Amino acid sequence: MYLLKSIIYFPLTEMVIFGIIYICLLAYILRSSKRYIIVIPGIGMLLSFIALSLVQGSVTYYRCTGQVFAFFVAFVGMLLCYIVEKSNRRHLKRVVQLILVWLCIVQSVNLNYWLTLNHLRSEEEEKVIYDIGSELRQNHDMSKPIVFCGFYGLSSEIIELASIPKKDVRWKVYSYVYSKLHEEDYSSVYNGSRRKLPQTNINSVISWALGDQKDMQALLAKQGFSIKITEDSQIWDEVFEKLYYGRVSAYPDKEYIEEEKEYIAVYIAN
DSSP: HHHHHHTOOOOOHHHHOOOOOOHHHHHHHHHHHHOOOHHHHHHHHHHHHHHHHHTTSSSOHHHHHTHHHOOOOHHHHHHHHHHHHHSOOOOHHHHHHHHHHHHHHHHHHHHHHHHHHHHHHHHHHHHHHHHHHHHHHHHHHTTTTTEEEOOOOOHHHHHTTOOTTTTTTHHHHHHHHHHTTTTTOOHHHHHSTTTTTOOOSOOOHHHHHTTTTTHHHHHHHHTTOEEEEEEOOOHHHHHHHHHHHOSSSBBBTOOOOESSSSSSEEEEOO
16 A cells, blocks of 8 residues: 555655665665664564554554654654765765755645645635534524534545645556556546545544544634533434435535534535
C-alpha cells in the first residue's frame, strides 16, 4: 500500500526514496567499514513501520506509523551527509547539499499547504456548529436534552483540494497499477473516490463527533452554546430510524431540528 500510494502522495514518495537510499548506504557501510552500530537505528525505524500492522493483523493508517517518517528521513539524510563529507568528492558534496536544500523547501511548501487546508476545513465546520447552535438557541427549548444523528461531509471544494487532480499523470499511473494489482477495471479506479491523499487528515470533525453525543456537546460549548444531551439508546434508535428511512429533513435543509415532548433531535446529512 505504501509503495503504491507513494506514486501520488509526497510524504510517502519521500519515504520510499529515502528507504532505497538507506538500503544502498547500508550495503556500502557494511561492506566498507563493518560499523554496524551506525545503521541499527535506521533498521529499527524501518521495522517500526510494519510492527503495529503485524500485531494488529491489518494495514495501519499513516498516522500510526507516520510519526517515524520524519525521523527516518532525517536519519538517512544525516547518514548520507556524513558519508559524503568524509569523501574527497567536492562536486558530490555540492550536489547533495543542493538536493537537501531543495527538499527542505518542498517539505515546507507541502506542510504549509496541508496546514492551511486543515484551517479552511476547521472554519467550514465551525460555521456549521454555529448555525446549529444559533438555531437551537433562537427557536427551541434549550432545557430539553438534545440528540444528534447523521453524517457531515466536507464541501467538494475542500475534498478536491485534498485530492490529486484526475488529469495528473501520476493519478493515471496509480490507477493503472492499482487496477492491475487488484484486478479491477481501470476506469472504475480512475473515476473512483481514492484520489483523496491524506487518510486521517482533512477529515470531518463533526462526523467524528457524531459518534459520541458528548463530543458534539463539546463542539457547541466551544462556540458558546451550552446544551444538555441524552444518551438514551432507545431515543437514539428512534432518531436514527427516522433519518435512515428519510422521514425527516437534515442539515443543511430547513427544519433539520425536530422538537419532541421529551427531547430535541438534530439531523445532519449533507
